[in-house]
Amino acid sequence: MLKEALAGILDKDEIAHLSSSFDVIGDIAIIKIPNELSTKQELIAAQIQRSMKNVRTVLKQSSDVQGEYRTRDLEFVSGDENYETIYKESACLFKVNVKEVYFSPRLSTERERLASLVRDGEQILNMFAGIGTFSIVIAKHKECHIESVDKNPKAIEFARESLKLNKHLKGTVNPVLADAATYTETHKNTFDRIIMPLPERSKEFLKYAFESSKIRAVIHYYVHVPEKEFEDENWIERDLSSLQLTKEYKILNWKRVREVGPRFIQAVADLQVS
Numbered sequence: 001m002l003k004e005a006l007a008g009i010l011d012k013d014e015i016a017h018l019s020s021s022f023d024v025i026g027d028i029a030i031i032k033i034p035n036e037l038s039t040k041q042e043l044i045a046a047q048i049q050r051s052m053k054n055v056r057t058v059l060k061q062s063s064d065v066q067g068e069y070r071t072r073d074l075e076f077v078s079g080d081e082n083y084e085t086i087y088k089e090s091a092c093l094f095k096v097n098v099k100e101v102y103f104s105p106r107l108s109t110e111r112e113r114l115a116s117l118v119r120d121g122e123q124i125l126n127m128f129a130g131i132g133t134f135s136i137v138i139a140k141h142k143e144c145h146i147e148s149v150d151k152n153p154k155a156i157e158f159a160r161e162s163l164k165l166n167k168h169l170k171g172t173v174n175p176v177l178a179d180a181a182t183y184t185e186t187h188k189n190t191f192d193r194i195i196m197p198l199p200e201r202s203k204e205f206l207k208y209a210f211e212s213s214k215i216r217a218v219i220h221y222y223v224h225v226p227e228k229e230f231e232d233e234n235w236i237e238r239d240l241s242s243l244q245l246t247k248e249y250k251i252l253n254w255k256r257v258r259e260v261g262p263r264f265i266q267a268v269a270d271l272q273v274s
């Protein structure tokens with residue numbers, strides 16, 4: 001629909017490029033506009049609003065995801081100037097300010113995959129939980145407990161707000177404002193499952209995840225890998241060989257999550273502590 005709406009304004013390549021870097025979060029559309037199209041940005045935004053009736057705000061992403069809190073610079077382009085919205089996924093609702101916290105709708109399949117792996121009764125640590133997207137989707141489906149840790153105070157505020165919107169969870173979620181490394185110091189050998197959704201830096205924290213895990217726990221290790229390395233099935237052992245881990249591990253599974261740049265992918269390895 002967007003493609004048809006933009007047909008008179010952009011050529012085929014421009015439309016393809018734009019639609020691959022375009023997210024809708026609740027009633028906010030976020031687009032990446034290449035420099036050569038910047039003179040057409042208002043026109044593009046107006047067409048998006050015309051063709052997608054649920055979009056009330058169009059924002060332009062003007063930086064990469066950056067900094068410790070993994071946020072991005074966003075500029076207002078058209079509609080209501082608003083950065084806060086409610087996003088729905090897997091029958092869960094999330095309140096989010098897209099400027100103040102990290103948020104990506106592109107990980108929904110991965111969140112469902114993890115929810116399907118969890119068994120009732122598990123104690124889970126989400127080390128880089130943001131507003132609790134993984135945590136709440138998992139707790140919606142399974143009777144487990146999740147410690148949902150993040151360092152960004154705004155992320156924890158929105159996690160608490162989001163929890164109020166999801167009254168019928170099977171499990172429980174406890175949002176914790178903390179640094180994941182500090183948190184794990186006081187929670188050794190505690191968890192059955194640990195989620196590490198900070199692909200740029202998760203390797204630095206892997207030793208803390210191992211210390212916090214029980215024997216036979218599963219660690220979901222998200223990481224950015226050059227596409228070329230990923231083709232070789234020993235990429236995980238190579239990636240982890242420099243670390244001095246306190247426990248052994250077995251690789252249960254690994255997969256590509258999504259493309260994150262030219263020749264770079266986000267991958268996940270499910271490691272079982274042994």
Ligand SMILES: C[S@@+](CC[C@H](N)C(=O)[O-])C[C@H]1O[C@@H](n2cnc3c(N)ncnc32)[C@H](O)[C@@H]1O
Pocket residue numbers: 068069070102103104107127128129130131132133134149150151152155178179180181197198199
């Ligand atoms: C890529 S985001 C993922 C957020 C969430 N899991 C999601 O998928 O929406 C990574 C999160 O890690 C948090 N973070 C970064 N360093 C941290 C640390 N040392 N301890 C705890 N959280 C941290 C950031 O604030 C950010 O919310």
